[in-house]
Each structure stands twice: as C-alpha cells, then as structure tokens.
Amino acid sequence: MKILVVGGGGREHAIAWRLSQDSCRPVLFCAPGNAGTAALAQNVPIPAEDVPALLAWAKANRPDLTVVGPEVPLCMGIADAFEAEGLRVFGPCKAAARMEGSKLFSKEIMTAAGVPTARSLAFADADAAVAALDGFALPVVIKADGLAAGKGVVIAQTREEAAAAIRAMLVDAVFGSAGAQVLIEDFLDGEEASILALVDGENAVILPSSQDHKRIFDNDQGPNTGGMGAYSPAPVVTPDLLPVIKERVILPVVRELKRRGITYKGVLYAGLMIGPRGINVLEFNARFGDPETQAVLPRIGGDLIPALEACIDGTLHDGLINVRPEAAATVVMAAGGYPGNYAKGNVISGLGNALPDTVVFHAGTALKGGSVVTSGGRVLAVTALSADLETAVARAYEAVAKISFDAAHYRTDIAHRAMKL
Numbered sequence: 196m197k198i199l200v201v202g203g204g205g206r207e208h209a210i211a212w213r214l215s216q217d218s219c220r221p222v223l224f225c226a227p228g229n230a231g232t233a234a235l236a237q238n239v240p241i242p243a244e245d246v247p248a249l250l251a252w253a254k255a256n257r258p259d260l261t262v263v264g265p266e267v268p269l270c271m272g273i274a275d276a277f278e279a280e281g282l283r284v285f286g287p288c289k290a291a292a293r294m295e296g297s298k299l300f301s302k303e304i305m306t307a308a309g310v311p312t313a314r315s316l317a318f319a320d321a322d323a324a325v326a327a328l329d330g331f332a333l334p335v336v337i338k339a340d341g342l343a344a345g346k347g348v349v350i351a352q353t354r355e356e357a358a359a360a361i362r363a364m365l366v367d368a369v370f371g372s373a374g375a376q377v378l379i380e381d382f383l384d385g386e387e388a389s390i391l392a393l394v395d396g397e398n399a400v401i402l403p404s405s406q407d408h409k410r411i412f413d414n415d416q417g418p419n420t421g422g423m424g425a426y427s428p429a430p431v432v433t434p435d436l437l438p439v440i441k442e443r444v445i446l447p448v449v450r451e452l453k454r455r456g457i458t459y460k461g462v463l464y465a466g467l468m469i470g471p472r473g474i475n476v477l478e479f480n481a482r483f484g485d486p487e488t489q490a491v492l493p494r495i496g497g498d499l500i501p502a503l504e505a506c507i508d509g510t511l512h513d514g515l516i517n518v519r520p521e522a523a524a525t526v527v528m529a530a531g532g533y534p535g536n537y538a539k540g541n542v543i544s545g546l547g548n549a550l551p552d553t554v555v556f557h558a559g560t561a562l563k564g565g566s567v568v569t570s571g572g573r574v575l576a577v578t579a580l581s582a583d584l585e586t587a588v589a590r591a592y593e594a595v596a597k598i599s600f601d602a603a604h605y606r607t608d609i610a611h612r613a614m615k616l
C-alpha cells in the first residue's frame with residue numbers, strides 16, 4: 196500500500212511514524228517532509244500548500260491513500276481536487292474545512308447545532324465593533340475570522356487593547372482578508388483540552404484527550420507559539436466526559452453540516468475550555484493538532500490505517516481504534532528566539548541516543564551534508580510513553596537532555612498542571 200502524507204512538521208512525522216507501524220507495512224511518501232520523515236518515507240519536495248503540484252504528483256504516482264496534515268491545503272480544497280481524480284484522501288473537503296477556516300462559519304454551525312460555546316458578535320466595521328465592546332466584560336476575546344497561523348486571537352485585558360486589536364484587524368488588515376471580519380467573544384475561564392475525533396460523515400470515534408502548551412516560557416508566560424509540548428490523557432477530561440463530548444460537541448456539528456449538504460470526513464479537532472461554565476468549545480480545527488498528535492498517536496495500538504479508510508468509506512466504528520493505557524508526554528525543543536527571529540542551520544547532535552519508549556519526532560529539521568540541522572522554530576518534539584504521566588514526563592526530559600543544538604530552548608514544566616490536579 197502506498198500512502199502520501201502531506202506536510203513537513205512534527206505532526207506529519209508522528210503520522211508517518213504511526214502509519215509505518217501498521218501491519219500492512221505501507222510504502223510512505225511525505226511532501227515535503229523533514230529529516231525525520233526521510234528515515235521512514237521518501238520525501239517529495241513539494242510544499243504542502245502547492246495543491247496543483249501535489250495533485251500532479253499523485254496522478255502520476257497513484258498513492259492508495261493520502262493523509263493531509265495542515266489546514267491550509269484542506270481549506271484550499273485538496274480533498275476535493277484529489278477525489279475528483281479518484282484518489283482516496285483522509286481529510287475534509289473545502290466546505291467542511293471551513294469549520295477551521297472561518298470562525299464565523301464555525302460559530303454559525305455551533306449555534307445552529309446547539310453546541311456550547313462563548314457568546315460572540317461578528318463585525319466587519321471597526322467603529323461598530325469598538326462600540327459593541329461595552330456589552331462585554333473584561334478580559335474580552337477578539338478573533339480574526341480566517342486563518343492567521345495561530346496568531347488571530349487576542350485576549351484583551353483592557354478596552355483600549357481590545358479596540359487596538361479590532362482596528363489592527365479591520366482597518367490595518369494585519370491578517371489580510373483573514374481579518375476582514377472579527378468576532379468579539381466572552382472570555383471563558385477553566386482548563387483547556389484538545390479532543391481529536393475521527394469522523395466518517397456520520398459517526399465519530401473520540402481519540403484520547405490531550406492538552407497542549409501554547410506559551411513559550413514556563414508557567415504559561417511569554418508570547419503564544421505553535422505549541423511547546425503536549426500530554427495525553429488530559430486529566431481534566433474525566434472518562435465520563437468523553438461520551439458527553441461526542442454527543443454534545445462532535446456529533447451535533449457533523450449532523451448540522453450534513454443537513455447543509457456538507458459531509459465531514461477526517462479529523463474534527465475540538466479545542467475545549469472546561470471550567471465553571473461546563474464544557475465550551477473555543478474553536479474547531481479540521482485536522483490533527485500539532486503537537487497533540489505527537490502525544491496522541493503513540494497511544495493508539497494495533498493498526499490505524501483501517502480506521503482512516505473507514506472514515507473515507509463511511510464505515511467507522513469504535514472497534515477500529517485500540518487505545519493503549521500508557522500516558523504520553525511530548526516536549527518541544529525550539530530554536531532560541533522563537534516565536535520571534537531565530538537562527539536556522541544549527542547542527543543537532545545526540546539524535547542517535549534513543550531511550551526505550553521514547554520517540555524523537557522532527558519538526559523543523561533538514562539534512563545538510565550528512566548532518567541533521569535546524570530549519571524551523573519548533574525543531575523537535577520528544578515523546579515518551581509510560582505507565583503513568585509522571586514517568587512519561589521524566590523520560591521525555593531524559594531524552595531531551597541527550598540532544599543538543601545551539602540556543603535550544605524548551606519548557607521545563609510540560610504536564611505539570613496535570614500532575615497537580
């Protein structure tokens with residue numbers, strides 16, 4: 196079986212790594228991949244956003260399955276383009292990917308489906324939006340409608356800060372057309388968790404819960420990043436909540452989309468806030484989370500490919516996913532300076548010092564003259580699996596200590612909140 200994985204970060208390395216363990220031993224391709232995927236797959240030098248070139252490659256090479264990692268190609272319609280050529284693809288069509296691509300659309304679906312979420316109002320006019328701030332308590336949340344590479348959400352502590360964020364999006368167009376409309380939203384308190392659900396258009400299978408760490412520094416200080424670590428399971432998602440999340444969050448969305456003639460197939464990711472106001476949805480994503488996937492997929496035992504195929508065929512059921520009882524912790528090693536400016540091309544050493552039950556997923560790495568060098572802000576995602584979360588965290592940090600590159604930075608408190616709960 197030939198499988199193409201689209202993307203080149205830690206999430207895609209984790210997907211390729213997990214697929215490589217399926218009993219059918221697939222032949223893997225990764226576009227564009229990184230130095231880590233190069234060890235399991237043949238890297239194809241096509242960017243994940245170049246849908247026409249990916250389609251041309253797929254028409255020539257006929258993969259049996261394509262698994263799409265990032266949101267941008269999904270929102271561009273890669274699934275529609277591949278399906279039109281008879282190519283099987285795991286990932287939602289363009290209309291369904293709007294659950295991530297437009298926060299206004301996602302709110303509209305949540306409201307119609309009765310999914311619990313923060314109260315919000317949408318605006319295209321800055322003066323009207325600023326005037327509406329009076330109807331919201333502080334802090335208040337300002338969100339750009341479209342894709343903004345994880346930077347489109349501002350938690351404003353003052354009305355001045357909120358007004359500045361609104362004007363930056365609607366007047367200065369800092370996110371281009373992605374910020375042509377904004378949402379003003381009530382701030383929700385609580386503990387965040389990520390739920391990744393496999394969806395086949397009608398049914399869903401909930402994967403193990405996880406939590407990521409968005410801020411760059413320990414104790415959730417400093418600017419937001421793409422994610423500095425993750426762990427699974429997230430204790431805030433007690434086992435009794437999983438069926439509630441499936442029935443009240445995931446399935447109502449799938450049904451509401453279906454009612455509108457949109458079939459959702461792939462991963463539906465719900466970013467949840469669990470707190471005094473119960474379970475609320477902060478956002479939906481149309482794909483596996485990064486770095487949640489690096490903690491969640493190692494916890495799936497048995498084969499994964501039949502479950503992905505069942506999503507495409509509309510034959511998904513719980514028996515296709517086998518969850519391992521171990522906990523997983525993932526520590527991201529980033530380049531110093533990230534999420535601001537950082538150096539690239541630093542040689543990474545110690546990658547060969549593997550420990551049992553740990554995997555070093557590559558994110559921003561490349562091969563250069565026989566060495567593995569840094570090529571992105573988030574460089575590695577080091578995952579350990581163990582009977583309990585404390586041991587998994589300790590193991591992950593032991594593995595991190597064996598790896599070095601100039602100006603490496605990582606958080607030292609991954610999963611600490613879970614261990615205090």
Ligand code: AMP
Pocket residue numbers: 313336345348350380381382383384387409466477478
């Ligand atoms: P999003 O891109 O929608 O996931 O938002 C990014 C981050 O902003 C989330 O992970 C939360 O930490 C935070 N956030 C988004 N919406 C809210 C909200 N209504 N209340 C509190 N925090 C929020």
Ligand code: GLY
Pocket residue numbers: 407421422480483484485486487
């Ligand atoms: N970890 C957050 C995301 O994948 O969007």
